[in-house]
Amino acid sequence: MISFDSFVVTDKSPIYMQILRYIQRGIAAGQICDGDELPSRRVLSALLGINPNTVQKAYRLLEERGLIESHTGAKSLMCLDSETVEVIRAELLESDAKAVVGTMKQLGISKTQALALIERYWGEETAE
Amino acid sequence: MISFDSFVVTDKSPIYMQILRYIQRGIAAGQICDGDELPSRRVLSALLGINPNTVQKAYRLLEERGLIESHTGAKSLMCLDSETVEVIRAELLESDAKAVVGTMKQLGISKTQALALIERYWGEETAE
DNA sequence: CAAACTGTATTATATGTATAATACAGTTGT
DNA sequence: ACAACTGTATTATACATATAATACAGTTTG
Numbered sequence A, B: 001m002i003s004f005d006s007f008v009v010t011d012k013s014p015i016y017m018q019i020l021r022y023i024q025r026g027i028a029a030g031q032i033c034d035g036d037e038l039p040s041r042r043v044l045s046a047l048l049g050i051n052p053n054t055v056q057k058a059y060r061l062l063e064e065r066g067l068i069e070s071h072t073g074a075k076s077l078m079c080l081d082s083e084t085v086e087v088i089r090a091e092l093l094e095s096d097a098k099a100v101v102g103t104m105k106q107l108g109i110s111k112t113q114a115l116a117l118i119e120r121y122w123g124e125e126t127a128e
Numbered sequence C: 001c002a003a004a005c006t007g008t009a010t011t012a013t014a015t016g017t018a019t020a021a022t023a024c025a026g027t028t029g030t
Numbered sequence D: 001a002c003a004a005c006t007g008t009a010t011t012a013t014a015c016a017t018a019t020a021a022t023a024c025a026g027t028t029t030g
Helices: A015-028 A041-048 A050-063 A082-106 A111-122 B016-028 B041-048 B052-065 B084-105 B112-123
Strands: none
Touching: A015 A050, A015 A082, A041 A050, A050 B112, A082 B084, A082 B112, A111 B084, A111 B112, B016 B052, B016 B084, B041 B052, B084 B112
């Protein structure tokens, strides 16, 4: 069963989009795998304190992207192959990197300063 | 006169928020200074191809934050002191750094990998 | 079988964002 | 003074997001 423990709604973007991204990041990080069971619409909505329709909207998008399989009455399952996982991972990495480079450049930060800043905010990550 | 040449509406967030951020980043980068003249609501809306009311909403927020001064009939001017500029700069840097660190960590990237990725996407920035 | 769960669909309501069309008061430039 | 610009305000409309309250069909489980 996919966990939503670390899901938080701080963002101002639509909740159904945040759910979508949460799943995609889970896939990219290898925490969410093919065949994994998703919480039901009602259960997840109760868990997150949001409307079932909002969860449904997110799940519908995931299905349209071919990432999950849903059938009336049955539980919804993740539907992934290794190629899909790699594509998602690459997409997320690229968009993240581009975003940070873009905003930092706009602030007039040098590459060295940017790297130092990120290193500092990485915090107590010791190993690696 | 403050330039909006490098302003683009790609983001999904509200346009008036994007205008707000654009100004704030300009302030932080030192491109926008105290006393600078803002384009009028009508002119900027025509320039960006959006509704005057949307620009007004952004300008109103800037005024509520004390960053601009507006008076009926008169042109709107930036209203900044060095302390304000530093606060804005620090806020933007912190939120950007936190955002990228958060998302990269969620993807299970190591600090070294993250730094390498950013360095790569920084592109052809030669000096510094 | 029957109860309790699934997914799916519909209708209504509220709010935020954006547009459109005006209107009016104050300032600026000729 | 007068025209052309400013800022500000109002009303109406449209769309996206989110909630609420149901309803129904299919499955899973005891």
